[in-house]
Amino acid sequence: MVKKILVPIAFSKYSQGILNYASGVAEPFGAELLVVNVINARDLEAVDKITSFGYKVDVEHYLATLKKERREELKKLMEPMTLPDKQVSFSFRVGDPTNELLKLVVDKNIDMVIMGIKTHDVRHIFAGSVAERMFRKCPVTILSYRDDEISERLLKKFTRHRRKETE
Numbered sequence: 001m002v003k004k005i006l007v008p009i010a011f012s013k014y015s016q017g018i019l020n021y022a023s024g025v026a027e028p029f030g031a032e033l034l035v036v037n038v039i040n041a042r043d044l045e046a047v048d049k050i051t052s053f054g055y056k057v058d059v060e061h062y063l064a065t066l067k068k069e070r071r072e073e074l075k076k077l078m079e080p081m082t083l084p085d086k087q088v089s090f091s092f093r094v095g096d097p098t099n100e101l102l103k104l105v106v107d108k109n110i111d112m113v114i115m116g117i118k119t120h121d122v123r124h125i126f127a128g129s130v131a132e133r134m135f136r137k138c139p140v141t142i143l144s145y146r147d148d149e150i151s152e153r154l155l156k157k158f159t160r161h162r163r164k165e166t167e
Contacts, residue, residue: 001029001111002025002026002029002031002111002112003029003031003032003109003111004031004032004034004108004109004110004111004112005022005025005026005031005032005033005034005110005111005112005113005114006034006036006101006104006105006108006110006112006113006114007019007022007033007034007035007036007113007114007115008035008036008037008038008097008101008113008115008130009035009036009037009074009077010037010116011037011070011073012116014116014145014147014150015077015116016077016080017145017147018114018115018116018145019035019077019078019081020080020081021114021143021145022035022114022145023081023082023083025112025114025143026083026087027082027083030087031087031111031112032087032088032089033083033087033088033089034089034091034104034108034110035074035078035088035089035090035091036090036091036092036093036100036101036104037070037074037090037091037092037093038092038093038094038095038097038100038101038130039063039066039067039092039093039094040095040096040097041094041095041096044059044062044063044094047059047062063094067092070092071090074090097130098130098133098134098137101113101130101134101138102134102137102138105138105139105140106139110140111140111141112140112141112142112143113134113138113140113141113142113143114142114143114145115130115131115134115142115143115144115145116131116144116145117129117131117144117145117146117150131144
């Protein structure tokens with residue numbers, strides 16, 4: 001039985017679709033949605049580094065501003081959801097995204113994770129994507145959300161590959 005679903009969002013263009021999809025999965029189970037945004041500790045280290053060069057920015061102000069902006073964005077994203085408010089919670093975490101998500105899975109007895117597969121963030125070239133690491137390490141079921149755009153792109157890629165095999 002699925003009672004708790006973790007939904008990591010990165011406030012990308014896919015976040016609305018992920019939330020809508022997760023809500024649709026949670027509703028028939030009466031499951032609780034735990035929506036989380038992980039602020040990467042590396043981003044805060046970069047802000048701290050900039051501060052050391054004399055720029056007038058500090059980690060606390062940056063973090064407070066970021067959380068405020070993301071809360072406002074979350075309100076917009078959650079408007080179309082039909083789940084009762086008591087079934088949905090939101091939190092921020094700061095740290096390594098994969099580790100923070102895995103801690104939540106274990107600490108909150110999560111039954112399922114629903115997340116997007118990929119962002120186009122250049123940092124993933126060097127560090128690998130959070131989704132890839134979650135698929136390798138997560139002890140519970142992960143549903144991989146794909147919107148129509150991603151599905152179409154993957155289908156075209158597969159179709160081209162298949163045509164080349166038969167030529």
